[in-house]
Amino acid sequence: MSWEERLNQAGWRVTMPRRVVLRVLQQARRPLSPQEIHARGRRIHRSLGLVSVYRALEVLEQAGLVRRVHREARCDGYILASPGHHHVLICRRCGRAVEFPGAEDLSGLIAQVERRTGFRVEDHLLQLIGLCAPCQGSGPA
Amino acid sequence: MSWEERLNQAGWRVTMPRRVVLRVLQQARRPLSPQEIHARGRRIHRSLGLVSVYRALEVLEQAGLVRRVHREARCDGYILASPGHHHVLICRRCGRAVEFPGAEDLSGLIAQVERRTGFRVEDHLLQLIGLCAPCQGSGPA
DNA sequence: CTCTAACTGAAAAAATTTTTCAGTAAAATC
DNA sequence: GATTTTACTGAAAAATTTTTTCAGTTAGAG
Ligand SMILES: [Zn+2]
Ligand SMILES: [Zn+2]
Ligand SMILES: [Zn+2]
Ligand SMILES: [Zn+2]
Numbered sequence: 044m045s046w047e048e049r050l051n052q053a054g055w056r057v058t059m060p061r062r063v064v065l066r067v068l069q070q071a072r073r074p075l076s077p078q079e080i081h082a083r084g085r086r087i088h089r090s091l092g093l094v095s096v097y098r099a100l101e102v103l104e105q106a107g108l109v110r111r112v113h114r115e116a117r118c119d120g121y122i123l124a125s126p127g128h129h130h131v132l133i134c135r136r137c138g139r140a141v142e143f144p145g146a147e148d149l150s151g152l153i154a155q156v157e158r159r160t161g162f163r164v165e166d167h168l169l170q171l172i173g174l175c176a177p178c179q180g181s182g183p184a
Numbered sequence: 185m186s187w188e189e190r191l192n193q194a195g196w197r198v199t200m201p202r203r204v205v206l207r208v209l210q211q212a213r214r215p216l217s218p219q220e221i222h223a224r225g226r227r228i229h230r231s232l233g234l235v236s237v238y239r240a241l242e243v244l245e246q247a248g249l250v251r252r253v254h255r256e257a258r259c260d261g262y263i264l265a266s267p268g269h270h271h272v273l274i275c276r277r278c279g280r281a282v283e284f285p286g287a288e289d290l291s292g293l294i295a296q297v298e299r300r301t302g303f304r305v306e307d308h309l310l311q312l313i314g315l316c317a318p319c320q321g322s323g324p325a
Numbered sequence: 326c327t328c329t330a331a332c333t334g335a336a337a338a339a340a341t342t343t344t345t346c347a348g349t350a351a352a353a354t355c
Numbered sequence: 356g357a358t359t360t361t362a363c364t365g366a367a368a369a370a371t372t373t374t375t376t377c378a379g380t381t382a383g384a385g
Contacts, residue, residue, distance in 0.1 A: 073279030074261035092365040102300035113254035120215035124251035138214030160315035168311040175304035233334040
């Protein structure tokens with residue numbers, strides 16, 4: 044099933060901005076911000092508006108056609124840090140955040156990825172999202 | 185070693201904004217945005233400026249006293265998505281992003297975390313950061 | 326203390342994101 | 356293919372977030 048069909052099946056239309064955003068991302072070699080996508084998109088279709096890029100990304104992400112990447116810069120949300128390397132567990136309902144230690148858990152996975160991709164992995168970001176114990180009891184909010 | 189000493193050793197001063205930001209985060213039950221930290225911080229010290237919150241977070245994060253959390257909302261950077269669950273590998277030098285599949289790699293880890301914390305883990309975010317093969321060759325940029 | 330450079334808050338500027346709205350066009354129906 | 360419906364569009368305005376600038380303050384070394 045083509046992505047056009049996937050969009051239609053999910054009740055969305057196939058429009059110029061969505062087509063252009065996808066095409067820009069297909070040609071990109073790294074994650075792009077909405078602004079960057081807009082700039083490149085205008086080279087494909089002059090009249091593309093920035094607002095439509097935002098809206099297209101929203102839809103395409105929901106449709107699973109586009110993936111949001113979290114990068115170092117410009118991402119708010121802070122918790123207190125315990126010393127050393129930790130991962131974070133966040134409750135999607137109440138927002139509670141818990142740290143848990145452990146870096147070796149991933150060494151097998153990382154070794155495998157390094158072998159397959161030629162990358163040298165230096166760091167990682169692991170966050171688990173779920174429901175904390177109290178929130179499992181209460182009904183959906 | 186206290187956090188004040190840690191700051192000093194790293195060449196930073198212990199100042200009111202840094203103290204207040206830390207205290208706000210100590211009392212918080214979930215990740216807070218700079219704005220939220222500022223609002224709560226003013227209840228501790230009326231004259232606290234928003235700019236200083238931004239600056240304090242920067243320093244405290246570098247000092248390992250505070251951890252930045254990536255949340256769903258408001259985080260730019262997009263790549264094209266392959267269908268299904270993937271993790272992302274990003275080169276810190278050239279920005280190149282590569283997806284790799286696999287969700288079962290973490291199942292042992294997740295089971296362990298669920299047992300220890302009482303959370304029910306529903307989703308996760310795993311990103312590896314490193315150097316791609318070409319960038320390993322070139323000197324530091 | 327005194328001194329000095331690392332800091333501070335406020336204001337202004339810049340950048341990003343969301344809202345609003347009158348018009349456009351995708352795709353279902355005829 | 357024309358008609359109709361309404362999801363969608365771009366531009367402008369508004370709101371929000373982040374960065375820069377700057378004159379003054381203060382932590383902490385000496
Ligand atoms: Zn993020
Ligand atoms: Zn919860
Ligand atoms: Zn880790
Ligand atoms: Zn690279």
